[in-house]
Amino acid sequence: MDAREAIITRRSVREYKDKDIGLSTIEEIIDAGRYAPSAGNIQLWRVIVVKDERVKNKIARLAMKQSWISQAPAVLVVCSNKTTLKSYYGKRADKYAMQTISAAVQNMLIRANSLGVGTCWVDTFESKALKRELRIPEDTNPEVIITLGYSDKKARASLKVDLNKIVYFERWGNLEVENKILKELSSKIKKKINENKKKKKN
Ligand SMILES: Cc1cc2nc3c(=O)[nH]c(=O)nc-3n(C[C@H](O)[C@H](O)[C@H](O)COP(=O)(O)O)c2cc1C
Structure with missing residues (x-):
């Protein structure tokens, strides 16, 4: 599966088969997160791998009772330690931490999809409460939970807004392409959108 396919076929999966996921696969997924960009190259991410049923049940309860979470054979809790980031960037640290963690999480989701x-x-x-439960130290925070597992069900296609509704050229609101290179790019994009629409219909 190439990068584009791994990106566009990823969907949130909330129903899992009763099939375990091996540690080597989990490592492979987390490893993809490690290659994400990070503000100042301060790789503030830490990841707790949870497979224990009792702990997964507790996490599901703490996640506003989203009980399906405990069905997943593995749950990752992605944490951040902002200490170094704060000393470098002061007030901007929170924003940078959020973006850095999100980049790592997205890498992990895409890699996972490519591995089925x-x-x-x-x-x-x-x-x-999650911090207490997982004994996460004071200077570190849980940021994102990722559920991992195999699924029989084809995840429902979520509606994605068309490119031509979210892209402007040179200035806000401008849909006309004046730049020659962008014009060529734009026609390719339109072609791709039409191809995808046709694929969806079939
Ligand atoms: C910041 C963020 C928080 C989310 N929190 C939850 C959540 O608590 N529970 C859940 O089931 N899905 C959650 N999602 C998944 C979104 O519901 C999902 O990505 C969205 O509906 C689009 O569907 P797709 O992922 O299949 O494209 C979250 C996604 C993001 C980016």
């Missing part, structure tokens, strides 16, 4: 592993990005949880 379903994922869901979960960001609704009681942070303080």
